[in-house]
Amino acid sequence: MSVRTLSINGHAVAMATGTTLLAAAREVGVPIPTLCHLEGLSPVAACRLCLVEIEGSGKLQPACLTPVAEGMVVHTDTPRLQDYRRTVIEMLFTEGNHVCAICVANGHCELQDRAVEVGMDHSRLPYRHPDRPVDLSHPLFGLDHNRCILCTRCVRVCDEVEGAHVWDVGWRGEHCRIIAGLNEPWGAVDACTDCGKCVQVCPTGALFDKADTTGEKHADPARLGALVRARARGQQTR
Amino acid sequence: MARTILIDPVTRIEGHAKITIQLNEAGAVEGARFHVVEYRGFEAFCEGRPFTEMAAITARICGICPVSHLLAAAKTGDRILAVTIPPVAEKLRRLLNLAQITQSHALSFFHLSSPDFLLGWDSDPAKRNIFGLIAADPELARGGIRLRQFGQDLIERLGGRKIHAAWAVPGGVRTPLDPTDRDAIRAQLPQAFATTLAALQRFKGLLDGPLATEASTFGCFPSLFMGLVGADGRWEHYDGQLRLIDPDGTVLAEALPQQRISEALAEAVEPWTYLKFPYFKPLGPEAGSYRVGPLARLNVCERIGTERADAELLELRERGGRVVTSSFHYHLARLIEILAALEAIELLLNDPEICATHVRAHAGVNAFEAVGVSEAPRGTLFHHYRVDANGLIEAVNLIIATGQNNRAMNRTVTQIARQWITPGATEISEGLLNRVEAGIRCFDPCLSCSTHAAGQMPLHVQLIGPNGEMLQERWRQ
Numbered sequence: 209m210s211v212r213t214l215s216i217n218g219h220a221v222a223m224a225t226g227t228t229l230l231a232a233a234r235e236v237g238v239p240i241p242t243l244c245h246l247e248g249l250s251p252v253a254a255c256r257l258c259l260v261e262i263e264g265s266g267k268l269q270p271a272c273l274t275p276v277a278e279g280m281v282v283h284t285d286t287p288r289l290q291d292y293r294r295t296v297i298e299m300l301f302t303e304g305n306h307v308c309a310i311c312v313a314n315g316h317c318e319l320q321d322r323a324v325e326v327g328m329d330h331s332r333l334p335y336r337h338p339d340r341p342v343d344l345s346h347p348l349f350g351l352d353h354n355r356c357i358l359c360t361r362c363v364r365v366c367d368e369v370e371g372a373h374v375w376d377v378g379w380r381g382e383h384c385r386i387i388a389g390l391n392e393p394w395g396a397v398d399a400c401t402d403c404g405k406c407v408q409v410c411p412t413g414a415l416f417d418k419a420d421t422t423g424e425k426h427a428d429p430a431r432l433g434a435l436v437r438a439r440a441r442g443q444q445t446r
Numbered sequence: 447m448a449r450t451i452l453i454d455p456v457t458r459i460e461g462h463a464k465i466t467i468q469l470n471e472a473g474a475v476e477g478a479r480f481h482v483v484e485y486r487g488f489e490a491f492c493e494g495r496p497f498t499e500m501a502a503i504t505a506r507i508c509g510i511c512p513v514s515h516l517l518a519a520a521k522t523g524d525r526i527l528a529v530t531i532p533p534v535a536e537k538l539r540r541l542l543n544l545a546q547i548t549q550s551h552a553l554s555f556f557h558l559s560s561p562d563f564l565l566g567w568d569s570d571p572a573k574r575n576i577f578g579l580i581a582a583d584p585e586l587a588r589g590g591i592r593l594r595q596f597g598q599d600l601i602e603r604l605g606g607r608k609i610h611a612a613w614a615v616p617g618g619v620r621t622p623l624d625p626t627d628r629d630a631i632r633a634q635l636p637q638a639f640a641t642t643l644a645a646l647q648r649f650k651g652l653l654d655g656p657l658a659t660e661a662s663t664f665g666c667f668p669s670l671f672m673g674l675v676g677a678d679g680r681w682e683h684y685d686g687q688l689r690l691i692d693p694d695g696t697v698l699a700e701a702l703p704q705q706r707i708s709e710a711l712a713e714a715v716e717p718w719t720y721l722k723f724p725y726f727k728p729l730g731p732e733a734g735s736y737r738v739g740p741l742a743r744l745n746v747c748e749r750i751g752t753e754r755a756d757a758e759l760l761e762l763r764e765r766g767g768r769v770v771t772s773s774f775h776y777h778l779a780r781l782i783e784i785l786a787a788l789e790a791i792e793l794l795l796n797d798p799e800i801c802a803t804h805v806r807a808h809a810g811v812n813a814f815e816a817v818g819v820s821e822a823p824r825g826t827l828f829h830h831y832r833v834d835a836n837g838l839i840e841a842v843n844l845i846i847a848t849g850q851n852n853r854a855m856n857r858t859v860t861q862i863a864r865q866w867i868t869p870g871a872t873e874i875s876e877g878l879l880n881r882v883e884a885g886i887r888c889f890d891p892c893l894s895c896s897t898h899a900a901g902q903m904p905l906h907v908q909l910i911g912p913n914g915e916m917l918q919e920r921w922r923q
């Protein structure tokens with residue numbers, strides 16, 4: 209196993225080739241906020257929350273997707289990054305309709321947690337108040353597009369772990385949204401196995417169990433990592 | 447200083463009670479109007495949302511009675527699921543409503559109204575508040591504050607939070623009552639009873655003495671009364687039949703069709719206020735207008751069903767007749783209802799089932815339209831939803847207590863204006879302001895001004911001449 213040595217916030221670090229900067233930073237106890245990343249799913253670098261500065265590179269790089277390289281000098285917590293992260297969170301909040309007070313995920317929401325971490329006490333950007341629907345056609349689960357941050361965790365878990373590929377991303381720009389099947393009501397998509405994995409990994413209140421009311425969604429996305437590891441060891445199939 | 451709080455876009459409530467007094471050619475009072483700028487766009491906000499969110503959305507309409515909206519929303523939800531909720535869930539919801547009635551009535555009586563009674567209408571307005579009361583009668587004031595805390599504590603122990611506890615859900619409640627919490631509440635009951643009984647004694651003494659005129663004249667007019675009644679016509683606050691009586695006590699409607707309430711009730715609209723005027727359809731907007739709330743509930747019931755409250759109810763009827771028509775007696779009715787609530791809380795806490803743990807029924811959408819009715823502290827509250835096959839809200843209508851008392855509040859203000867403005871007067875006197883404020887406060891209306899705990903209600907009164915010209919205007923912040 210070849211090893212790369214680099215520096216993260218001044219700590220000298222040695223990591224196996226192929227390790228991501230995010231994994232390396234977490235290994236040495238340097239926190240980097242993430243949203244779209246989830247252990248057990250392929251990385252997509254969709255949310256841009258984990259951006260880091262690498263000396264010598266003018267571009268900020270997503271830690272969840274960037275592999276370690278020999279001699280890299282990485283900074284994860286500069287004022288510029290702090291401002292970027294707060295802006296990313298503000299954009300996520302203003303782009304959708306997040307009324308936490310009535311949300312199923314209130315108190316157990318990764319977006320909320322990140323907002324607290326990056327110190328977003330208000331938004332400096334104007335709210336867009338888009339008009340977006342809620343899909344309750346599935347017998348067990350619901351999808352509220354108002355709360356979706358397009359992290360695509362649901363798309364990936366359904367495709368990569370459940371193998372059903374119910375979800376996809378439709379349209380572009382401000383019209384971009386998650387679609388079920390060929391843009392059908394979720395309940396009309398036969399491929400859905402009702403497994404609920406998408407609900408479990410969704411970081412917000414966008415996907416939820418219909419029996420849950422305000423603040424009752426207590427998903428545990430980290431369980432996916434355990435499932436994927438167990439599968440790799442042949443211990444569990446579902 | 448008064449503040450106007452705008453909560454945008456969910457609710458928009460004006461912090462002022464605006465009153466216009468219309469004079470005729472002879473300079474006498476022609477009429478008076480109580481104007482409200484109320485919630486706007488609220489119904490539209492709910493459209494397209496899952497009905498399961500309605501409890502949380504509507505609980506945020508009002509910071510004073512969120513519990514009432516929670517219960518009405520949960521009851522409407524039960525009907526959409528078409529389930530019978532577990533028996534203990536109903537008992538726990540009742541407990542929640544009783545706690546709400548206790549804390550809300552305590553706030554109205556002790557914090558907002560009693561400074562007027564105990565310190566006098568014409569006492570220094572700067573001291574005519576709960577702090578002035580603490581100085582003048584520390585024991586009563588502290589008792590009142592603790593009584594409100596008792597109600598809030600019970601709500602918190604049930605729902606996890608003092609306000610906005612989204613604990614009642616379609617199908618039941620979220621969590622059972624913990625025996626430790628039950629015992630802690632039980633331990634506070636003796637003091638709550640003592641405070642209530644002392645306040646009753648004190649207030650009845652005032653009614654027989656210095657408040658005798660107010661008691662017999664304030665907003666005293668015949669009207670219909672509406673409220674829920676339980677089995678055998680007993681006092682009710684959560685479920686039961688909707689009864690409507692006339693001022694002689696004749697039952698006009700024994701069981702209004704709750705699920706088809708729009709067949710029985712209509713809402714009139716006036717251009718000068720956002721608050722609608724619900725009325726009993728068969729009698730039309732004027733004769734069909736009715737009062738709701740504590741006094742209405744005591745008027746429509748045969749009896750309360752618990753010993754101490756029934757004794758007080760009897761005394762109230764000796765004082766004001768079988769149907770008490772003076773709005774001033776809303777205050778006494780509140781105290782009697784606190785007593786009734788405490789007795790009912792005691793009974794429920796002694797129920798061996800109260801800590802049972804099966805508290806929620808689960809089901810999908812089985813009905814597309816439903817009405818949920820419950821008694822808020824201020825009166826009967828209706829939630830009416832229509833949903834699509836998946837449970838997304840298509841239409842919402844809420845009939846709130848303050849709306850149903852709208853006509854009565856207008857009549858009360860008119861009556862007070864007639865009494866306090868001598869023909870030819872062009873002045874709005876301090877005495878008039880005080881009485882108008884007190885008149886409105888009888889109904890404990892659910893406006894932000896009624897929560898203005900520091901004594902004075904922010905008022906805006908205009909005196910309008912026969913040709914529509916404004917003669918005088920007074921603001922009191």
Ligand code: SF4
Binds near residue numbers: 318355414
């Ligand atoms: S998903 Fe829900 S809890 Fe999370 S930020 Fe959005 S509204 Fe708030």
Ligand code: SF4
Binds near residue numbers: 357363415
């Ligand atoms: S529904 Fe949830 S998991 Fe799927 S993209 Fe939206 S926020 Fe991410």
Ligand code: FES
Binds near residue numbers: 241245253258272
């Ligand atoms: S966590 Fe890296 S871009 Fe989302």
